[in-house]
Amino acid sequence: MIRLEHFYIVLGLMLVVASFMSLRDRHNPKRYSTSLFWALYAVVYLVGERLDPAIAGLLMVVMALIAGFGGVSLGQYGSLTKEERSTSARRLGHKLFIPAMIIPAVTMIGATLLKDVEFGGMVLLEQKHLTIVSLGVASLLAVGAACWLTRSTPVQGMREWRRLADAMGWAVVLPHMLAVLGLLFAEAGVGKAVAHVTTTYINMDSRFIAVAVFCIGMALFTIIMGNGFAAFPVMAGGVGIPILVGVYGANPAVMAAIGMFSAYCGTLMTPMAANFNIVPVALLELPDKNAVIKAQIPTALPLLAANIFLLYFLMDQK
Amino acid sequence: MQSAVNLWPLIGVAVIILGFVLRAHPVLVVVAACAATGLAASMPLETILATLGTAFIKTRNLPMILLLPLAAIGLLERFGLKEHAQASIAKIRAATAGRLLIFYLFVREVSAAFGLTSLGGHASMVRPLVVPMAEGAAEARNGTLSDKLRYRIRAMSAATDNVGLFFGEDVFVAFGAIVLMQTILNAEGIAVNPLHIAMWGIPTAITAFIIHTWNLTRLDREIAREGAAK
Numbered sequence: 001m002i003r004l005e006h007f008y009i010v011l012g013l014m015l016v017v018a019s020f021m022s023l024r025d026r027h028n029p030k031r032y033s034t035s036l037f038w039a040l041y042a043v044v045y046l047v048g049e050r051l052d053p054a055i056a057g058l059l060m061v062v063m064a065l066i067a068g069f070g071g072v073s074l075g076q077y078g079s080l081t082k083e084e085r086s087t088s089a090r091r092l093g094h095k096l097f098i099p100a101m102i103i104p105a106v107t108m109i110g111a112t113l114l115k116d117v118e119f120g121g122m123v124l125l126e127q128k129h130l131t132i133v134s135l136g137v138a139s140l141l142a143v144g145a146a147c148w149l150t151r152s153t154p155v156q157g158m159r160e161w162r163r164l165a166d167a168m169g170w171a172v173v174l175p176h177m178l179a180v181l182g183l184l185f186a187e188a189g190v191g192k193a194v195a196h197v198t199t200t201y202i203n204m205d206s207r208f209i210a211v212a213v214f215c216i217g218m219a220l221f222t223i224i225m226g227n228g229f230a231a232f233p234v235m236a237g238g239v240g241i242p243i244l245v246g247v248y249g250a251n252p253a254v255m256a257a258i259g260m261f262s263a264y265c266g267t268l269m270t271p272m273a274a275n276f277n278i279v280p281v282a283l284l285e286l287p288d289k290n291a292v293i294k295a296q297i298p299t300a301l302p303l304l305a306a307n308i309f310l311l312y313f314l315m316d317q318k
Numbered sequence: 319m320q321s322a323v324n325l326w327p328l329i330g331v332a333v334i335i336l337g338f339v340l341r342a343h344p345v346l347v348v349v350a351a352c353a354a355t356g357l358a359a360s361m362p363l364e365t366i367l368a369t370l371g372t373a374f375i376k377t378r379n380l381p382m383i384l385l386l387p388l389a390a391i392g393l394l395e396r397f398g399l400k401e402h403a404q405a406s407i408a409k410i411r412a413a414t415a416g417r418l419l420i421f422y423l424f425v426r427e428v429s430a431a432f433g434l435t436s437l438g439g440h441a442s443m444v445r446p447l448v449v450p451m452a453e454g455a456a457e458a459r460n461g462t463l464s465d466k467l468r469y470r471i472r473a474m475s476a477a478t479d480n481v482g483l484f485f486g487e488d489v490f491v492a493f494g495a496i497v498l499m500q501t502i503l504n505a506e507g508i509a510v511n512p513l514h515i516a517m518w519g520i521p522t523a524i525t526a527f528i529i530h531t532w533n534l535t536r537l538d539r540e541i542a543r544e545g546a547a548k
Binding site: 044112158 | 324326345346351356358368371372375378382383388390391392394399401403405406437474476479480481484488498502503516517526533
């Protein structure tokens with residue numbers, strides 16, 4: 001069976017290679033700290049659960065300090081010039097799309113058609129992490145196809161991988177660290193405290209105000225936590241179920257569906273949802289950290305208002 | 319009963335807000351918020367580190383979706399994937415950046431609604447294909463693009479992927495969020511059919527498509543304005 005652990009090892013080894021390449025890259029002004037950063041991240045993937053929790057925590061803090069004080073920097077990657085790339089593009093033509101399409105296509109096939117396929121009595125892909133495992137297989141196949149098409153070696157693939165990973169730098173680990181913060185928030189009871197503050201000080205005698213508090217609360221809470229899944233239980237438990245369903249007789253399915261979508265409006269507006277809002281900024285080399293959030297606000301705010309009205313008018317539907 | 323709620327953990331939230339207001343480095347803000355939350359819950363230092371460490375290892379599957387496709391994407395970029403995507407779109411005369419992104423929004427939202435959430439993503443679709451095509455379509459009309467407009471097209475491409483994914487996936491019955499909602503309602507003694515939750519998501523999904531499409535036509539007008547000013 002192909003399991004998630006296998007790809008932890010693949011990624012861990014890629015990080016080791018990137019770390020060595022960084023160490024030898026004399027054009028990188030901070031090659032030692034860049035190399036250390038990727039090496040520490042490799043430990044997280046290669047040693048994983050066998051690592052003592054306190055040491056893993058220390059490792060995370062050290063990585064954050066390296067990244068936070070600008071220790072991850074760019075080197076030189078032997079890229080081709082724009083003319084060379086254009087010539088190669090004319091030579092290879094539409095064939096260049098094939099490996100690029102392998103990634104989504106194989107991931108989709110793995111996650112749907114190969115879901116229950118068995119091989120010698122064992123399922124082919126680990127069920128619990130089906131998407132990531134399928135994506136891992138797809139990525140490796142795509143590297144193979146790209147090497148074959150461009151007559152390059154996997155080592156060249158690693159050089160390109162390091163180029164993109166360095167370009168993103170700290171943005172690679174930000175979503176990971178925010179997920180840690182989310183778990184810590186949950187453990188410390190931040191959700192309960194926020195729900196307490198919102199429900200205690202706002203008067204919800206009017207049906208419309210109650211609906212608005214529910215939707216806006218979902219969005220605000222998500223902006224703070226960076227994740228709609230963290231906001232939903234709190235706002236549904238604090239306002240949705242006792243007040244909208246309990247007092248105003250709302251259809252719970254409508255309350256839940258529109259409530260979660262209100263949370264998603266918050267996701268569009270928060271740097272805490274780094275995977276969606278900060279990583280693409282790094283990946284697309286945008287100078288303004290908030291560029292993606294700014295592009296999303298004109299969709300998120302009108303949609304949040306629309307949600308309030310949709311919930312208000314649809315909540316009696318059975 | 320209300321006095322039982324401990325408000326101290328909100329310090330972590332305050333640190334986050336303060337950090338973003340002061341424009342401190344996001345990674346440092348997150349670590350400071352972790353420390354503040356842990357201290358407010360009066361955990362000893364070693365417990366804080368251990369809690370962080372356990373969570374850090376547990377959530378390490380998260381960056382995989384971003385990191386695994388990069389080797390193939392990087393190789394293809396080296397050999398002209400972006401240049402080819404730009405040249406291909408320039409041949410389609412009716413293409414504009416906005417229309418292309420509306421098409422992508424539609425495909426992304428509908429495929430996510432059928433559970434095919436992996437057809438897209440910032441690393442595997444937006445950077446290698448969507449952005450070069452959107453920029454290529456705009457360049458074919460305007461000749462050259464100012465940096466400001468180029469960045470705006472890129473940001474709108476990323477935004478389009480997010481909007482399509484978010485408001486599509488929740489209409490799919492087997493999606494995790496719907497399971498989560500059903501579980502929470504069940505725990506409160508309310509039985510709901512997951513199909514109904516998915517169905518009641520459709521009005522918002524359609525509204526999201528309309529609003530974002532309108533914003534994308536605004537992007538086309540911006541591009542046309544810059545083109546006319548030259």
